[in-house]
Amino acid sequence: MSKKKVIFLCLLLSALALLMYSALPKSEHAKEKNRQQEKVYDFEQGSGMKFSALSEQKIDELAKLGKVWGLMKYHHPKFISSEANGDEEFFRTLHKILEDHADVNAILYDWVKALDTEIVPEELQAPYRVLASSVQRSPNTGWVKDRQDLGGKLSLELSKLLTAHITEREGAYVSFKNASGYFDMGRERPYYQMKFDDTGYRLLGLFRYWNIIEYYYPYKNQNGEDWDQVLREFIPKIIAGDDYDSYFKTLAELTARVHDSHVNLVGEKRKDVASTFGKYQLPVSFVEIDGRIVIDQVFGDCGLKLGDIVLKIDGVDIQEIAKNRRTYISQSREDTSPVFFRSLLRIDQRNASVAVNRRGKEIVVRASGFAYASEFQISTPSQVMENGDIYYMNAGKMQDAEVDRIMKEHRNTKGLIVDLRNHPKTELSYVLAEYLVSSPTEFALFSMPNRAIPGEFDYTQPEVSGRTANTDHDLYQGKVVLLINEHTISNGETVAMSLRNGKNVVLLGRPTAGANGDVVEFSLPGNIKTRISGFGVFDPEKGPIQGVGVQPDIYLQPTVEGIVQGKDEYIEKAIELIEEEAVFTR
Incomplete structure (x- = not known):
């Protein structure tokens, strides 16, 4: 094609674009201008955000974003119908809130209004309208009425969402399989290619998990945690790292605060939380008796014997090891959890020096670990x-x-x-x-x-x-x-x-x-799988x-x-x- 024809085509396309823009209603001109000026992010490739420290004010502002985003995700018609992508909306809003001197309430209000949906209050119908005596746990949404914290306009818009009472949730982030209460979270994207120094995606992992517990965990109000405070506590923790290990362990620590022995976290190469404590496991099981760790089953020739009371592993007191590992393991009680039973006696090297009390005498055993997991089992046949x-x-x-x-x-x-x-x-x-x-x-x-x-x-x-x-x-x-x-x-x-x-x-x-x-399973960014009691x-x-x-x-x-x-x-x-x-x- 000749140079003159190329120039003519460019001029023609420019004229057509100008003609189309001038044909927009005046109310659309501002929106179109904003769209053209707004930076376009390819969120599939990354959020475009990397930072490792925040002021106390920014932590508070991000906590507010996390709560508003979660409420929108589970209440707003466009999120429930899949018309809006909750993760993309989160990243766009996060970019704006991170700016210096950002007016967070105004940003959140503009975001809600930009979704341009008229919320029509729906009266609750049976079977969703139940007597107070039939309610096991109620939602913690009273904060949307706090006009002092949110501002009057944002508070009003969020309050409207609570009246929507949407029951058709086939395409929602939490969908229901049938008329029963069994639900599925298959819409949560795992983001296999996540870069673990991407702070936006790390925050997405935190906010996704926090809101699932906030809205869809039956025991949230009885686990002894101030869940709002947990959110604020983990924002600086999740952004502090820049690699897979720090991300995985921070999420593990977060799941531990749920206090549910059903919970596990499985990441790359299908390795779970127990694997982070060492490549090898001593091929035994143990029972706690009066606070002592006692070997009650031996599955291989490793140097340990039935009845050995474990005192130290490689010079570290076993109670100190237990305390550290419990930080990352969700336990309904301290004496439970299949993950804890697989984790306590894991070691980094094939062999370890294990101090035990054996029939009243303290000795040090050179114990050998195996690369496979050993678990308590009753082998006696019927x-x-x-x-x-x-x-x-x-x-x-x-x-x-x-x-x-x-x-x-x-x-x-x-x-x-x-x-x-x-x-x-x-x-x-x-x-x-x-x-x-x-x-x-x-x-x-x-x-x-x-x-x-x-x-x-x-x-x-x-x-x-x-x-x-x-x-x-x-x-x-x-x-x-x-x-x-x-x-x-x-x-x-x-x-x-x-x-x-x-x-x-x-x-x-x-x-x-x-x-x-x-048990209900779901994905977190970075192709990490986890589960909760559903x-x-x-x-x-x-x-x-x-x-x-x-x-x-x-x-x-x-x-x-x-x-x-x-x-x-x-x-x-x-x-x-x-x-x-x-x-x-x-």
Whole structure:
């Protein structure tokens, strides 16, 4: 093409652009001008922000942005319908707030108004309008009424959003699978190519997680944390680093503040929090007895023995190691969490000097670690015991079809031991309850999110188990001992809650893990996966299970002597209880 033709084409295109611009309504001229002047960021490639320190005022302003953004994300029609991209809106607004002398309230107000949506108040309809007595937790949104902090205009706009009561959330950041309260967070993008020195993306990770807990974690109001203060505390922490390790560990520390033993964090190469404490794990499991770390299972030849009381690893006191690692591990209680059990005895090198108390004598063992994880497990198979008088059922090694067969074959035994120290693979809460609980009996209350009111969880109808009119087999007449301890978690706790309603049933052991509710997984920037308990579980009187656990009727503390001798003191005590003449009563 000749040079003259190129010039002519450029002039023609410029004229057409000018003609199109002049055809815009006057009200659109300003908007178009602003769009042309605003810097365009390719947020897929990065946020364009790097900084590592903030003034106290800026920390407060970013905390306000995080809360407003979260409220918008779960309440505004354009975010719920996917018309607006919440992450892009966050980055654009963050750029403006970081400017010197930024009027934060004005910026946030302009942002809300720019979405140009008329919020029409919707009256709550059944089933989303519930009695106050049916509300398990209410949203913490009273701050939107603070006109002094937000300014009158911003407060008014945010308050309007709370009246929208949107129930159709198919494309939302939190969507619901069906008419139930089970929800999904699949819209959260993992940003595989995130650069870990990108401060904008680091803040996005913090604000995403904080708001998920703020609106969609059933136990948020009972975890003992001031969640607003946690947000402010973690802003300087998350921006301080510039690499993957600092980002991952800061997020791990954040998850620890949720106090939920269901929680884990999995990052690059599918490595979780436990992996950050060392490449190798001593191939043992341990139990805490009176504050001491006692080896109770050994899975390989590593130099450690049953009953060893761990004192130090490579010269560092084991209690100091435990305190440090708990900083990054979410635990419903300090004696629980599968991640903690896999983390405490991890080491950096293949071999470590481990000081132990072995049968009253302090020695130093050269212990060897393995590259694979070792976890507590009950390996005893389901079997008859005591000359056929007792049947032992290992719930972690059973399949659904086995329950009916076992109960029919062993219906005349003197007693039944149901071991819940392994995670049950079957729905024993209902199937086995038909043999043990004489009539339909309430055993739990669940709470599910109210999709019309983000941040509210409502109690569902009570969960019921036991014999029904359609049950075609006899009620088991023998004694039943349920074995529980700190490894009994989630479904295992639900099973214990159900079966304990049987007439001749007793719970033996230590309190369960106190982490229950269907697990919900989601992604954080940097392709990091995490999870939380997704709905609440309570006893029929609304008493908590989370952080407390199911309590035993008979408390049993393992002994160092019993561990040294290779005894399973739980099973031995269960047999003793069944053999006694006394009838179980609760």
